[in-house]
Amino acid sequence: xxxxxxxxRNTYEVSRRRSAPEHLPHGGSAPAEPAPPPQExxxxxxxxxxxxxxxxxxxxxxTRNFFTKRTKELKPAVQSAPGWKLFGKVPPRENLPKDSxxxxxxxxxxxxxxxxxxxxxxxxxxxxxxxxxxxxxxxxDRPANLPAKSVEEAxxxxxxxxxxxxxxxxxxxxxxxxxxxxxxxRFKQEENxxxxxxxxxxxILPNWEGMRATRRVRExxxxxxxxxxxxxxxxxxxxxxxxxxxxxxxxxxxRAKERWKxxxxxxxxxxxxxxxxxxxxxxxxxxxxxxxxxxxxxxLYIFQKGGxxxxxxxxxxxxxxxxxxxxxxxxxxxxxxxxxxxxxEEADAFIAFANLLNKPCQLAFxxxxxxxxxxxxxxxxxxxxxxxxxxxLHFKSYSLTPDIYLxxxxxxxxxxxxxxxxxxxxWDVFCRDGEEFLFRTGLGILRLYExxxxxxxxxxxxxxxxxxxxxxxxxxxxxxxxxxxxxNSNKKWAQVFASLxxxxxxxxxxxxxxxxx
Amino acid sequence: xxxxxxxxxxxxxxxxxxxxxxxxxxxxxxxxGVEFGSKIINVGGKYVKLQIWDTAGQERFRSVTRSxxxxxxxxxxxxxxxxxxxxxxxxxxxxxxxxxxxxxIVIILCGNKKDLDADREVTFLEASRFAxxxxxxxxxxxxxxxxxxxEAFVQCARKILNKIESGxxxxxxxxxxxxxxxxxxxxxxxxxxxQAQSAQECGC
Numbered sequence: 001x002x003x004x005x006x007x008x009r010n011t012y013e014v015s016r017r018r019s020a021p022e023h024l025p026h027g028g029s030a031p032a033e034p035a036p037p038p039q040e041x042x043x044x045x046x047x048x049x050x051x052x053x054x055x056x057x058x059x060x061x062x063t064r065n066f067f068t069k070r071t072k073e074l075k076p077a078v079q080s081a082p083g084w085k086l087f088g089k090v091p092p093r094e095n096l097p098k099d100s101x102x103x104x105x106x107x108x109x110x111x112x113x114x115x116x117x118x119x120x121x122x123x124x125x126x127x128x129x130x131x132x133x134x135x136x137x138x139x140x141d142r143p144a145n146l147p148a149k150s151v152e153e154a155x156x157x158x159x160x161x162x163x164x165x166x167x168x169x170x171x172x173x174x175x176x177x178x179x180x181x182x183x184x185x186r187f188k189q190e191e192n193x194x195x196x197x198x199x200x201x202x203x204i205l206p207n208w209e210g211m212r213a214t215r216r217v218r219e220x221x222x223x224x225x226x227x228x229x230x231x232x233x234x235x236x237x238x239x240x241x242x243x244x245x246x247x248x249x250x251x252x253x254x255r256a257k258e259r260w261k262x263x264x265x266x267x268x269x270x271x272x273x274x275x276x277x278x279x280x281x282x283x284x285x286x287x288x289x290x291x292x293x294x295x296x297x298x299x300l301y302i303f304q305k306g307g308x309x310x311x312x313x314x315x316x317x318x319x320x321x322x323x324x325x326x327x328x329x330x331x332x333x334x335x336x337x338x339x340x341x342x343x344x345e346e347a348d349a350f351i352a353f354a355n356l357l358n359k360p361c362q363l364a365f366x367x368x369x370x371x372x373x374x375x376x377x378x379x380x381x382x383x384x385x386x387x388x389x390x391x392x393l394h395f396k397s398y399s400l401t402p403d404i405y406l407x408x409x410x411x412x413x414x415x416x417x418x419x420x421x422x423x424x425x426x427w428d429v430f431c432r433d434g435e436e437f438l439f440r441t442g443l444g445i446l447r448l449y450e451x452x453x454x455x456x457x458x459x460x461x462x463x464x465x466x467x468x469x470x471x472x473x474x475x476x477x478x479x480x481x482x483x484x485x486x487x488n489s490n491k492k493w494a495q496v497f498a499s500l501x502x503x504x505x506x507x508x509x510x511x512x513x514x515x516x517x
Numbered sequence: 518x519x520x521x522x523x524x525x526x527x528x529x530x531x532x533x534x535x536x537x538x539x540x541x542x543x544x545x546x547x548x549x550g551v552e553f554g555s556k557i558i559n560v561g562g563k564y565v566k567l568q569i570w571d572t573a574g575q576e577r578f579r580s581v582t583r584s585x586x587x588x589x590x591x592x593x594x595x596x597x598x599x600x601x602x603x604x605x606x607x608x609x610x611x612x613x614x615x616x617x618x619x620x621x622i623v624i625i626l627c628g629n630k631k632d633l634d635a636d637r638e639v640t641f642l643e644a645s646r647f648a649x650x651x652x653x654x655x656x657x658x659x660x661x662x663x664x665x666x667x668e669a670f671v672q673c674a675r676k677i678l679n680k681i682e683s684g685x686x687x688x689x690x691x692x693x694x695x696x697x698x699x700x701x702x703x704x705x706x707x708x709x710x711x712q713a714q715s716a717q718e719c720g721c
Contacts, residue, residue: 288575291526291547298544331525331575332549370580407550407581416546459568462553 137165197226205229208236221432224425224474231343237431238355246347249319256318260286285329289317296334297420303338312341316350323354330366332411333357339415339427361435365410376410377402379497380439386488387443391450398458402442405465409442417467422474436486436493444481448472518588518694519567519673520618522610523595524603525574528629531660532595533571536670541661548573551585558667560674566698567591567670579613586617590686590694591624591673596644598628598657599636604644611651619694621686624653625673631659 139161142149149157199220204211211217225233263286293313294304302309316337321329336356340349357366364372380402385392395401408417413430415423430437445468446453453461486493521529525547533554534542554569570589572582592614596603607626614622626648628639641657648655654672658665677695680686688695 288525295545295547298546328577330577331547331573368577368580373581403581403584404551408552411549416549459553459555463555466550466552 137161137168192223193226196220196223197228200226200229200233205232205236212237218432222429222478225428227343227424230424230428231340231345231348234340234427234431235344235348235352238352240351240355242351242355242358244323244351244354246351248323249347249350252319252322253315255322256315259322260318285321286318288331289314289321289329289334292331292334293317296338300420303334309338309341312346312349313338315346316341316353319350320354320357324357327357327363327366330368330411332408332416333366335412335415339413339420339423343424359435361410361438365407373403373407375497375500376439377406378500379493380406380442382488382496382500383439383484383486383493384443384446387484388446388450391446391453394454395461398461400458400461404462406439406442408466409445410438413438414441418472418477419470422472422477425474425478439493440484440486441477441481443484444477445472447484448477448480518590519569519670520586520589520592520614521569521571521595522582522592522614523574523627524597524600524606524610525576527574527595527597527600527603528660529574529593529595530571532593532627532629532658532666532669533569535660535663535666536569539663541663547575550578550581556670558671558674560671560678563678564698565674565678567674583613583617586614588692588694589614589618589622590677592618592622593627593669593673594624594653595627595629596639597630598639598644599630599633601638604628604639607647611653619692621680622694623673623676623680625669625676626653626655627665627669628655628657629660631657631664632661 139158204217204220221233293310296303296313298304301307303313304310313334317329317334320327320333320337337349337353340352340356343349344352356362361376363369364376381392384395384402413423414426417423418426426437426441430441433440445465449464453464456464488496491499521533523529530545530548530552531542533552534540534545537554537556548571550573552571554571555567556569557564557566559565570585572578572585594607594610594614596607598604611624614624626644628641628644644657645655647653654676656665656669656672658669660666677686681688681695686695687693688697
């Protein structure tokens with residue numbers, strides 16, 4: 001299940017899978033990353049997932065080739081034997097007048113396949129072009145204990161059989177071509193990633209401050225960061241304004257551990273050190289972290305109890321609630337921490353997490369500062385109207401306000417609503433462009449589905465946007481995002497937002513959140 | 518318009534999923550903000566389309582989720598029979614719902630996770646007494662097995678219809694959370710445009 005899911009949701013994993021040893025088509029010159037040491041945790045994850053992937057592709061390969069071969073061996077025997085059946089519903093063995101020699105041949109073929117795989121190139125061709133499902137259709141004799149078919153019947157059956165096989169072959173060749181094309185694209189993508197990685201590692205990262213804002217780097221950045229440098233670039237881009245050190249993380253982690261211990265021993269109220277949350281609320285949030293960890297990317301099975309990253313995620317979130325009791329744990333955080341953990345070492349993940357959540361937009365949302373959130377929604381609507389006027393009116397006519405779909409998107413930075421690899425690409429550019437890109441992405445999604453949404457009523461739009469289709473692709477989404485202009489009568493996002501803030505400044509005194517204790 | 522409210526982890530989204538898909542969702546996420554579901558049910562020969570707002574349970578999200586209460590005709594108030602804490606929070610939820618949705622909102626109390634009887638912390642008797650005192654309907658449900666899930670929604674809808682028939686509830690009033698569907702379209706069960714603020718159709 002894990003693998004199926006990764007397969008459909010994470011193209012990077014797929015490309016890694018493709019380069020797993022069993023599948024190496026080009027004699028070991030894997031385009032996979034050499035994995036520099038600082039990438040350790042991310043690589044561990046991928047390594048683990050890679051193994052799972054390789055396992056299943058091997059199984060897949062095995063069944064395919066096994067059945068292909070088997071029929072070839074069978075064919076001579078069935079030549080003169082009309083009467084077909086579907087593979088899989090094999091009648092009891094004693095009814096099969098099968099030559100022992102054929103059985104022997106089959107066995108050899110099978111074992112030969114298993115222990116002496118053909119050269120990679122041949123195998124590859126096999127996978128792609130050998131018609132596959134026709135092999136499941138076998139024309140066979142009527143069992144010996146039954147009267148034989150008449151000549152006409154036999155002829156007719158043979159003809160029907162041939163037609164079916166031809167039809168199936170045609171379809172399969174077409175599918176094989178399609179597969180090949182996808183494969184070719186994947187390889188191209190993989191090569192792009194590999195070459196981009198070289199540029200990132202050798203040129204950009206060593207000269208980060210000087211190059212980060214150059215046009216070339218920004219363009220390369222937009223294409224998506226190679227997974228092996230992703231964590232590093234995110235860390236650099238998010239920065240460490242808070243000056244958190246790994247030692248500080250350890251301190252807050254041990255404090256969190258103490259608290260868990262005292263919490264599980266007695267549910268007593270001990271310390272009231274912060275102004276923000278009540279003790280009860282904080283204890284509830286400790287419980288809630290536990291509950292939510294297992295509900296974070298449940299399909300990946302790595303954050304769940306007993307999974308390899310369960311404790312890590314628990315640690316990062318626990319340390320954060322001790323570090324920022326004024327913010328505490330808020331649902332949605334577990335997704336952000338999880339994505340960081342997948343790309344960074346534990347302490348680095350914490351540092352990035354704390355700094356990321358300290359950005360004005362994230363702080364406003366995670367403190368659930370409603371009036372500030374409304375400002376963000378209002379700014380979003382300015383650009384919504386500018387870019388997608390028709391859809392904007394459509395939503396207006398149903399009083400469908402942006403909070404309905406934006407809250408989930410912004411709180412989790414799209415990691416809950418978009419496929420993980422796509423969410424990571426959104427994060428890439430979010431790290432480059434800041435909060436504005438989160439709202440631009442939202443508009444990109446609306447643009448991508450504009451035609452469908454225009455046909456829907458309130459409840460269907462709401463359902464659609466709070467549960468986006470899973471087959472959303474990065475090319476399509478990013479071309480829609482690119483088409484969104486974050487410019488409103490010469491005002492950029494920051495200016496629009498600032499003017500909205502100014503408009504209502506007198507109105508609400510309550511918009512500045514409680515200071516950190 | 519229907520709400521599903523209650524503490525985090527009580528199984529609100531799972532109840533909704535079970536009601537709509539007739540399946541238990543064992544890999545569900547926590548809801549951030551609000552999620553939606555809709556279903557047409559037959560209540561005493563009338564087709565009622567429920568538009569269900571499934572809200573986030575964390576206390577911190579209250580200020581957000583409160584804004585979704587307006588114009589709700591019915592609500593499922595959910596607690597977890599294996600967690601007294603979720604039961605203790607009911608009064609707060611109830612106050613919010615009565616104050617923000619409408620005085621006449623029909624609420625059914627759902628003691629969820631009925632299948633985990635061994636870990637029970639809240640007895641049926643205690644909860645049903647609470648329900649009686651607060652004029653709530655009450656059921657113990659299991660999103661896992663599906664027990665009483667459909668019933669909870671249907672009973673709530675039926676009560677609303679009864680109230681309309683007895684004149685206790687006026688669907689024409691603004692913010693009643695109820696809207697008559699066009700009879701012809703209703704037969705076709707097709708989604709349709711609605712004029713009012715939150716676009717409710719025939720139903721609640």
